Amino acid sequence: GAHRRVLWHASTVLEAEDIRCVFGDSVEIVVRENEASLPSRAQSRGSRLPGQCRLVYASRIVPKKGLLVVLEALAKLGESVSFDVIGAFENDGYEAACRRLVMRIPPNIELSFRGALPRQQLLEALHKADVMVFPTAGENFGHVIAEALSESCPVLCSDKTPWTGLLEGGAGGVVSPNTPDEWARVIRAFVAVGSV
Numbered sequence: 001g002a003h004r005r006v007l008w009h010a011s012t013v014l015e016a017e018d019i020r021c022v023f024g025d026s027v028e029i030v031v032r033e034n035e036a037s038l039p040s041r042a043q044s045r046g047s048r049l050p051g052q053c054r055l056v057y058a059s060r061i062v063p064k065k066g067l068l069v070v071l072e073a074l075a076k077l078g079e080s081v082s083f084d085v086i087g088a089f090e091n092d093g094y095e096a097a098c099r100r101l102v103m104r105i106p107p108n109i110e111l112s113f114r115g116a117l118p119r120q121q122l123l124e125a126l127h128k129a130d131v132m133v134f135p136t137a138g139e140n141f142g143h144v145i146a147e148a149l150s151e152s153c154p155v156l157c158s159d160k161t162p163w164t165g166l167l168e169g170g171a172g173g174v175v176s177p178n179t180p181d182e183w184a185r186v187i188r189a190f191v192a193v194g195s196v
Contacts, residue, residue, distance in 0.1 A: 051079075
């Protein structure tokens, strides 16, 4: 019964509901969103031409974050795409699976693993990208989404974050279902039209 004396912190209303489902309706919960250190003004950017596409993935490289989903999608594309992967592998088995799949990526995909970058270099990479791809299995916030948007980089993301409404409203797009086939379809459409 010790949980009855706890003041719970939830990052979202959905997270608060999850806590109540486990510990009951009488628990005390404070909902306060995560804070991100962002510039006071978003960076502006120019437009791009259809047929060109610079994708970036920026996150920890673990199964939950979904890099393998995007790699499987890229293996299906005939379009020319540049793809920068920013982040460090944290799981040897997952790294091996990703690297095996990279061997199947066609030559029209220019792929670069850049490792973990200092924050300023990450922000610069997001600013230069045409879109950030983030097929996460779930986030209670998603700081990298806020960082990408602060650099005027649209975000393509799964529907498992609190950003769905904003992304559907014009800040990017939501990919659902979160499958390689759907990611390939959405990326193909993005390349063709020049925007999300």
